[in-house]
Amino acid sequence: MSLDDRKLEVLRAIVEDYVETQEPVGSKSLVERHQLGVSPATVRNDMAVLEEEGYIRQPHTSAGRVPTDAGYRLFVDRLSKVKALSPAERRAIERFLIGAVDLDDVVHRTVRLLAQLTRQVAVVQYPSLARSSVRHLELVPISTTRLMLVMIADTGRVEQRLVELPSPVPPDDVTDLRRRVNEKLAGQKLADTPPLVQGLVDDCSPDSRATMACLASVLLETLVERSEERLALAGTANLTRGGVLDFQGTLRPVLEALEEEVILLKLIGDLEPSTTRVRIGDENQIDNLRSASVVSTGYGPGATIVGGLGVLGPTRMDYPGTIATVRAVARYVGDLLAQN
Amino acid sequence: MSLDDRKLEVLRAIVEDYVETQEPVGSKSLVERHQLGVSPATVRNDMAVLEEEGYIRQPHTSAGRVPTDAGYRLFVDRLSKVKALSPAERRAIERFLIGAVDLDDVVHRTVRLLAQLTRQVAVVQYPSLARSSVRHLELVPISTTRLMLVMIADTGRVEQRLVELPSPVPPDDVTDLRRRVNEKLAGQKLADTPPLVQGLVDDCSPDSRATMACLASVLLETLVERSEERLALAGTANLTRGGVLDFQGTLRPVLEALEEEVILLKLIGDLEPSTTRVRIGDENQIDNLRSASVVSTGYGPGATIVGGLGVLGPTRMDYPGTIATVRAVARYVGDLLAQN
DNA sequence: ACTGGCACTCTGTCGTTACGAGTGCCAGAG
DNA sequence: CTCTGGCACTCGTAACGACAGAGTGCCAGT
Numbered sequence: 001m002s003l004d005d006r007k008l009e010v011l012r013a014i015v016e017d018y019v020e021t022q023e024p025v026g027s028k029s030l031v032e033r034h035q036l037g038v039s040p041a042t043v044r045n046d047m048a049v050l051e052e053e054g055y056i057r058q059p060h061t062s063a064g065r066v067p068t069d070a071g072y073r074l075f076v077d078r079l080s081k082v083k084a085l086s087p088a089e090r091r092a093i094e095r096f097l098i099g100a101v102d103l104d105d106v107v108h109r110t111v112r113l114l115a116q117l118t119r120q121v122a123v124v125q126y127p128s129l130a131r132s133s134v135r136h137l138e139l140v141p142i143s144t145t146r147l148m149l150v151m152i153a154d155t156g157r158v159e160q161r162l163v164e165l166p167s168p169v170p171p172d173d174v175t176d177l178r179r180r181v182n183e184k185l186a187g188q189k190l191a192d193t194p195p196l197v198q199g200l201v202d203d204c205s206p207d208s209r210a211t212m213a214c215l216a217s218v219l220l221e222t223l224v225e226r227s228e229e230r231l232a233l234a235g236t237a238n239l240t241r242g243g244v245l246d247f248q249g250t251l252r253p254v255l256e257a258l259e260e261e262v263i264l265l266k267l268i269g270d271l272e273p274s275t276t277r278v279r280i281g282d283e284n285q286i287d288n289l290r291s292a293s294v295v296s297t298g299y300g301p302g303a304t305i306v307g308g309l310g311v312l313g314p315t316r317m318d319y320p321g322t323i324a325t326v327r328a329v330a331r332y333v334g335d336l337l338a339q340n
Numbered sequence: 341m342s343l344d345d346r347k348l349e350v351l352r353a354i355v356e357d358y359v360e361t362q363e364p365v366g367s368k369s370l371v372e373r374h375q376l377g378v379s380p381a382t383v384r385n386d387m388a389v390l391e392e393e394g395y396i397r398q399p400h401t402s403a404g405r406v407p408t409d410a411g412y413r414l415f416v417d418r419l420s421k422v423k424a425l426s427p428a429e430r431r432a433i434e435r436f437l438i439g440a441v442d443l444d445d446v447v448h449r450t451v452r453l454l455a456q457l458t459r460q461v462a463v464v465q466y467p468s469l470a471r472s473s474v475r476h477l478e479l480v481p482i483s484t485t486r487l488m489l490v491m492i493a494d495t496g497r498v499e500q501r502l503v504e505l506p507s508p509v510p511p512d513d514v515t516d517l518r519r520r521v522n523e524k525l526a527g528q529k530l531a532d533t534p535p536l537v538q539g540l541v542d543d544c545s546p547d548s549r550a551t552m553a554c555l556a557s558v559l560l561e562t563l564v565e566r567s568e569e570r571l572a573l574a575g576t577a578n579l580t581r582g583g584v585l586d587f588q589g590t591l592r593p594v595l596e597a598l599e600e601e602v603i604l605l606k607l608i609g610d611l612e613p614s615t616t617r618v619r620i621g622d623e624n625q626i627d628n629l630r631s632a633s634v635v636s637t638g639y640g641p642g643a644t645i646v647g648g649l650g651v652l653g654p655t656r657m658d659y660p661g662t663i664a665t666v667r668a669v670a671r672y673v674g675d676l677l678a679q680n
Numbered sequence: 681a682c683t684g685g686c687a688c689t690c691t692g693t694c695g696t697t698a699c700g701a702g703t704g705c706c707a708g709a710g
Numbered sequence: 711c712t713c714t715g716g717c718a719c720t721c722g723t724a725a726c727g728a729c730a731g732a733g734t735g736c737c738a739g740t
Contacts, residue, residue, distance in 0.1 A: 024733090026732065026733050026734085027733075027734080028732085028733075029732095038682070038683090039682070039683050039684080040683090040684095040733095041682075041683055041684070041685090041735095042681085042682055042683070044733090044734065044735075045682090045735095047734090048734090048735080058733090058734085060689090060690060060691065061688095061689055061690055061691095061733085061734070062688085062689050062690045062691075062731095062732065062733045062734055063690080063691075063732080063733070063734095064732080064733070064734095065733095101501060101502070101561075102500060102501050102502060103500075135480070135482070136480045136488075138478050138480065138490065140475070140476045140478065140492055142475070148475075148476075148492060150478065150490055150492070150498065152480055152488060152490070152500070156502075158490065158498060158500045160442060160443075160492075160498045161441060161442050162441070162442055162496075221441075234599060235599070236576065236595050236598070236599065237592055237595035237596040237598075237599060239595070240590055240591055240592040240595065250580055251580055251591065252577055252580040255576050255577035255579070255580065256577040258576070258577075259574060259575070259576065259577060364702090366701065366702050366703085367702075367703080368701085368702075378713070378714085379713070379714050379715075380702095380714090380715095381704095381713075381714055381715070381716090382712085382713055382714070384702090384703070384704075385704095385712095385713090387703090388703090388704080398702090398703085399722095400720090400721065400722065401702085401703070401719095401720055401721060401722090402700095402701065402702045402703055402719085402720050402721050402722075403701080403702070403703095403721085403722075404701080404702065404703095405702095
């Protein structure tokens with residue numbers, strides 16, 4: 001049994017009404033609020049079919065219908081078109097993002113903007129190191145046996161690590177180290193560096209070899225192994241909108257999930273397709289987020305993607321609006337990064 | 341009318357029971373659970389006095405008593421001694437903090453540790469720039485008209501900013517700039533730098549003056565004006581412990597406050613006295629945190645203080661335990677920083 | 681294929697009642 | 711003067727039943 005156009009129209013109406021009112025929607029109020037051109041009884045028949053197919057359900061006998069995850073999914077895929085942003089929103093985005101002075105600033109402004117526009121929890125991933133190149137490596141002597149290694153990536157990210165040296169190294173040798181390291185690594189993709197770092201050690205004269213080996217291990221750790229992804233988060237207070245009705249009673253599991261960077265990265269950091277991705281309820285494989293949806297997308301200068309951003313909210317969410325906003329913000333941020 | 345010893349003992353018992361059970365405590369259960377050596381009726385009389393003095397109150401007629409903010413205050417100031425940490429806790433702290441590789445790592449581990457031990461929301465301020473000295477300034481050419489300025493502070497903090505130059509500058513001149521800037525500023529307290537930066541511009545030859553002025557303005561901004569304090573936060577999920585009973589119904593205002601860095605800094609960043617500070621309910625002047633208490637202290641290598649840390653929870657909180665934990669963690673972190 | 685009508689089911693609300701915890705007060709004992 | 715036991719009172723809460731309202735499913739009719 002396939003769903004004819006009117007049944008789909010009914011589903012759309014249910015989703016829209018439910019998102020707006022947060023209350024199960026019945027056949028009568030449906031025909032009142034939408035021009036469906038049929039009677040409540042007909043709508044009821046359609047609803048019975050939709051329920052059988054798993055797109056809607058009744059919380060109790062004799063309450064209205066509520067969309068299921070599958071219902072939202074169908075709505076998102078086939079029934080909604082992306083809303084255009086209002087001029088006010090466009091202006092808000094621009095106003096918010098101009099004037100950012102460095103990467104931290106860009107990320108923080110973006111995440112706050114996103115939370116504010118969507119009125120949901122926003123997450124922004126810093127440009128991924130895995131997709132960056134080395135712009136410059138700096139070695140700063142802290143003491144004779146300690147260096148601070150500073151890595152500046154082309155995306156603007158800066159990572160630093162302390163290096164404990166096996167033996168004292170005079171300043172001139174540090175200069176030499178710095179030159180050698182940069183000659184070899186500057187401009188390279190981080191992912192390509194491991195063999196090059198090994199090469200650095202191999203090419204070393206025996207007397208400076210121990211030092212370089214030590215530096216190399218920290219380099220590898222910084223550039224690759226522990227190439228830690230960073231995140232910014234904002235708008236957690238938005239979880240409390242709509243009472244505790246969303247999220248089935250407690251915010252607890254959601255708040256817990258939001259504290260796990262690993263989880264968040266899984267949600268927004270999966271950057272394969274460059275299109276906007278929507279994960280509804282169970283679709284994001286995380287128990288704690290059964291009643292949450294995530295809208296995410298990649299961003300980056302031009303067509304390349306260097307990181308992900310997105311928002312998290314109740315499954316009962318304004319998908320068209322949220323999708324539009326997430327996309328728009330991602331594009332603006334990409335443009336901003338392209339200017340550097 | 342002053343409070344005799346037994347009345348104080350009654351207050352202590354009320355606070356302890358209420359913190360544990362989260363329910364208003366009556367005269368009968370009080371004498372059952374504590375060896376007060378008097379009858380419920382006597383306790384009732386004492387409670388009437390305590391209520392008149394504003395230390396406890398009844399949610400409704402014929403419910404037990406609940407401590408007021410003033411009651412908690414008295415309890416903290418005069419009735420409780422700091423609990424000793426269990427060996428297990430000590431071990432947890434050590435295990436958690438060894439192995440931290442850089443400042444970011446230290447701060448993140450600390451904030452998570454604190455949240456876990458106290459089972460509350462933890463806040464850690466990064467070492468304040470205002471109390472740091474410049475260890476090194478690095479200038480990295482991005483293009484001929486762009487430099488990246490990287491400032492490394494003695495506390496391990498690293499700040500970076502982009503500098504747009506008025507005219508192209510060749511690499512050799514950058515080396516020269518770097519030397520001049522470091523000669524003047526390295527080792528100086530950030531707070532003392534403004535006149536020195538001005539001096540740098542004044543001492544400049546006319547042809548490089550424009551460049552230096554430009555650099556100087558960014559320097560000033562980075563070092564002083566926008567010497568932004570950074571924070572780490574963890575354990576927000578702990579707010580949901582004890583149901584929504586704490587925080588009078590909604591977490592909303594609390595979550596909102598936690599998003600405002602300015603507010604958090606006011607709470608934990610006020611470092612005048614080096615002792616642990618407890619702010620109960622109204623005492624922290626923030627409307628949104630009427631029903632929250634904050635326990636905070638400063639930390640730093642040795643006796644100096646470079647930043648603040650603390651926890652936030654319901655006024656109904658285990659003060660002695662929390663205070664002990666916050667102090668212990670602060671001391672461990674200080675020791676850790678002293679090793680650098 | 682759609683519609684109007686009707687019986688049914690369930691939830692939420694409202695008043696009533698009964699109960700229990702806890703109090704304040706008072707008179708009496710040490 | 712302080713403490714205690716007793717007693718009447720208050721008030722929130724749980725339990726109960728009745729009721730109204732929303733919404734449904736089904737069926738016969740157009």
